[in-house]
Amino acid sequence: MSMTRAALLSLLLLVAGCGQGEPRKLTVGVVNTERVVSEMPEFRDINLSWAAETGSFLSSIPKSKEELDQRKLKELNDRIQHASKSWQARSSKFYEDAYRRITSASEQVARERGLDIVVIDTMHLPAVQYTSGENVTTDILIKLNQK
Numbered sequence: 001m002s003m004t005r006a007a008l009l010s011l012l013l014l015v016a017g018c019g020q021g022e023p024r025k026l027t028v029g030v031v032n033t034e035r036v037v038s039e040m041p042e043f044r045d046i047n048l049s050w051a052a053e054t055g056s057f058l059s060s061i062p063k064s065k066e067e068l069d070q071r072k073l074k075e076l077n078d079r080i081q082h083a084s085k086s087w088q089a090r091s092s093k094f095y096e097d098a099y100r101r102i103t104s105a106s107e108q109v110a111r112e113r114g115l116d117i118v119v120i121d122t123m124h125l126p127a128v129q130y131t132s133g134e135n136v137t138t139d140i141l142i143k144l145n146q147k
Contacts (some may be wrong), residue, residue: 008119029115031106033122033141037098039141046094050087057083105143108137 035042059075062068068076106118120134 016022027114027116029106029110029113029118029136030121030133031102031118032135032137033099033102033120033139034103036140036144040098040144042098046090053083084135101144102140104137106139108143109139113139 057079063070109115110118113134113136115134115136118136
């Protein structure tokens with residue numbers, strides 16, 4: 001765990017225990033962002049669009065080496081670079097929007113359920129190490145589908 005994360009978690013635990021009487025137990029929610037993103041209709045749509053465009057692109061490539069002269073090879077390379085940049089931009093926009101929407105829905109669920117923290121549980125980018133927490137993934141999906 002990084003020093004910043006450890007300090008933040010320590011501060012949260014300290015604040016959760018402050019006050020009079022018995023220390024209040026920190027309430028943690030957990031959201032599996034990979035599941036949330038994969039169940040978004042936009043994710044399915046972008047994947048179907050990518051598959052269709054890839055299929056169309058692959059079918060346009062000449063089948064034999066004889067059909068590929070230097071000019072056609074350069075055109076093909078230019079199309080690949082253009083498509084790659086286009087898909088990178090679309091993908092980045094999708095994930096930025098998805099992150100913003102998940103964050104907003106997480107804040108709503110946290111308020112409604114009285115959670116102190118919502119931990120983002122992502123295989124590729126774990127935000128905080130934790131041993132337990134209330135899984136709020138389904139609640140996030142419900143909030144996103146209400147809009």
